[in-house]
Amino acid sequence: MNFDPLIPVSSGGSAGGGGGLLGGMEIRQHQNKSPTFQGEISTPPTIPPTNSTSADLLGLSFDDMVTVPTDKQQPQPQLEPTMAVMAPHISSDISLLEPTPSTTVPEVSEPKGSLALNLLETPLTSLKVPDEYSQLPPVAGWTNKDVCQDASLRLTVTKLVSPDQLVVVLFLTNQKQASLSDVTLSLKPSSNLTAKASSGVTDLSFKTSLTGFATGVHVVTLVPSSPAPRMSLQGQVAYSDAMATNKRLFFDASLLVSDFIRPLGLSTQEYGKKWPGLSNERTLNIQSSPNTKTVAQFMDTLRSRLSLHPIQIIGQEGIAAGTFLPKIPCLVHGKVTSANLDLRVRTPSSLLTDSLAKLAEQVFK
Numbered sequence: 001m002n003f004d005p006l007i008p009v010s011s012g013g014s015a016g017g018g019g020g021l022l023g024g025m026e027i028r029q030h031q032n033k034s035p036t037f038q039g040e041i042s043t044p045p046t047i048p049p050t051n052s053t054s055a056d057l058l059g060l061s062f063d064d065m066v067t068v069p070t071d072k073q074q075p076q077p078q079l080e081p082t083m084a085v086m087a088p089h090i091s092s093d094i095s096l097l098e099p100t101p102s103t104t105v106p107e108v109s110e111p112k113g114s115l116a117l118n119l120l121e122t123p124l125t126s127l128k129v130p131d132e133y134s135q136l137p138p139v140a141g142w143t144n145k146d147v148c149q150d151a152s153l154r155l156t157v158t159k160l161v162s163p164d165q166l167v168v169v170l171f172l173t174n175q176k177q178a179s180l181s182d183v184t185l186s187l188k189p190s191s192n193l194t195a196k197a198s199s200g201v202t203d204l205s206f207k208t209s210l211t212g213f214a215t216g217v218h219v220v221t222l223v224p225s226s227p228a229p230r231m232s233l234q235g236q237v238a239y240s241d242a243m244a245t246n247k248r249l250f251f252d253a254s255l256l257v258s259d260f261i262r263p264l265g266l267s268t269q270e271y272g273k274k275w276p277g278l279s280n281e282r283t284l285n286i287q288s289s290p291n292t293k294t295v296a297q298f299m300d301t302l303r304s305r306l307s308l309h310p311i312q313i314i315g316q317e318g319i320a321a322g323t324f325l326p327k328i329p330c331l332v333h334g335k336v337t338s339a340n341l342d343l344r345v346r347t348p349s350s351l352l353t354d355s356l357a358k359l360a361e362q363v364f365k
Contacts (some may be wrong), residue, residue, distance in 0.1 A: 008181075040273060048350050127171045129243055130198075130219060136160040136167060139259055140304065144171070148251040153183070153210075164325065166222045166259050168233060174210035178242035181209045188236040190255070192228040196221050206310055210239075224260050228353035231255035250289030257355040261330060264321040271311055271319055275305055275331055278346040282357035283341055286364050292341040298364075300336050305347050305363045306356070308332055324352055334358070 127144050128134075141160035148155050154175055160167040174180050187204040189195045197204055198219035208216055222233070233253045240246050266274070286292070291301045299310040299318045308320040308330070316337065322330045328349060335342040341364055345357045 020240075024324075029266050034079060040290060045173065060325065071072065090175050105354040127158070128174075129158060129160065129169045130217060132149045132169055132253040133160055133169065135220065136162055139166075145178055147239070147253050148249045150176075150247065150249060151248070152180060153237060153249065155185075155237055155249065155251060159259060160260075161262075162221070165221070166255070166325075168222060168253075170218045170220070172210065172216040172218070174212060174214050176242070177212040179209060179211045180218070180242075182214070183210055183237070185237050187220065187233060189222060190231040192226050193231065193233075193255075194223045194225055195233075208241050222255070222260075226327070227257070227324060227349050227355060229351060229355055231257075231259075257324070258305065258307045260325045261307040261356075262309060262325065263303070264323045264329060265309050266311055266321045267275055268312045268319070271321060271331060274300050274321075274329060275346060278329065278331060278348050280347055280350045280353040282345045282353050282358060284343040284344060284345075284361055288337070288339055288341065288362060289364055292336055292365050295334075295336045298336050298341065301363060302332060304333075305362060306332075320361055330356055332356075 008235055016160075040293055048163045059247060121206075129136075137160070139161060140157035142157065144156050144158055144335060146154060147157050152175055154171075156171040156173065158169040170185065172183060185205060186205045187195070188205075195204055197206075198221070204220055206218055210216055210324065220233075224231070232255050235251055235253075237249045238246065278363045290297075292298050293315055295318050296315050299313060299320065302320045303306040303310055306320075306322070308322040311321060317333070317335045319334075320332045322332075324347070328347060330352065331346045333344045343357075344365070345360065346352055347353045347356065
């Protein structure tokens with residue numbers, strides 16, 4: 001079956017005939033509103049089922065049309081904070097939480113691998129993003145993720161999805177009772193990214209001191225000026241410990257193309273009109289995996305892992321759309337068979353098409 005939204009056909013075909021998602025059939029026109037960003041990325045609204053066939057702008061029709069399933073929203077886990085008091089404010093970009101260590105030492109199982117720290121010296125406090133960002137959903141897998149640490153200091157990162165930018169919250173935690181002085185965080189984003197601190201300044205570094213078990217919070221926002229094959233937020237943390245020994249930690253937090261894609265609500269007809277104008281295409285033939293057993297699973301993975309907006313499912317085919325910030329359209333078409341996933345990716349940029357196709361290949365393998 002050929003999928004080619006470039007060539008409209010007449011509406012004279014039989015309503016009971018089979019065919020591709022945008023070829024040889026009438027289209028029922030459903031307008032999907034763009035999802036909002038409140039708490040989590042909203043899934044597309046349920047389209048009421050209908051038994052009638054209506055003509056669209058292309059004069060095509062769909063048989064066996066099903067709506068894209070709407071996942072139930074999963075509540076974000078709420079971690080119980082321990083007793084804490086606010087330390088004096090250090091700067092406009094830093095807030096400090098100083099938990100009071102418990103006098104009772106909890107039983108802790110033997111830590112494994114890279115987490116083999118002296119956990120008894122680190123109170124089990126919850127890292128909470130500032131209130132003004134608390135309603136933004138996190139990027140999957142990037143909630144309080146450690147990016148570098150030693151016995152005294154730990155740097156933890158949370159990525160949050162804002163409609164027009166990526167918000168990165170960095171937590172610097174003193175893991176000892178003794179204070180750390182001259183704590184300096186320096187950040188270096190990829191050259192295609194415009195970065196600002198939460199105060200709006202472009203100087204991303206800050207310097208402070210951390211008393212025992214205190215946590216400093218720093219927020220930066222990132223917006224791409226253009227696509228890039230690889231993006232990251234690199235940096236280093238320097239500090240002086242209680243023995244006046246200068247120490248330094250380095251980190252490299254990866255940034256995926258999906259971190260900067262936002263769902264684009266289009267109708268099937270709008271999708272069909274945009275497709276021919278996007279000249280850069282990549283086609284993939286991927287062996288079937290747990291993410292592609294059904295077309296519904298395929299579409300849900302596009303939504304949850306690639307930040308795309310599911311538009312329509314017809315038979316074993318599905319289409320989805322997104323916007324790479326600030327406003328580059330990305331269109332995806334997939335056909336699920338028992339053995340393979342046939343995937344087509346189109347954008348106006350060869351770099352963006354290649355990056356999105358490469359990420360999709362990793363996700364669906």
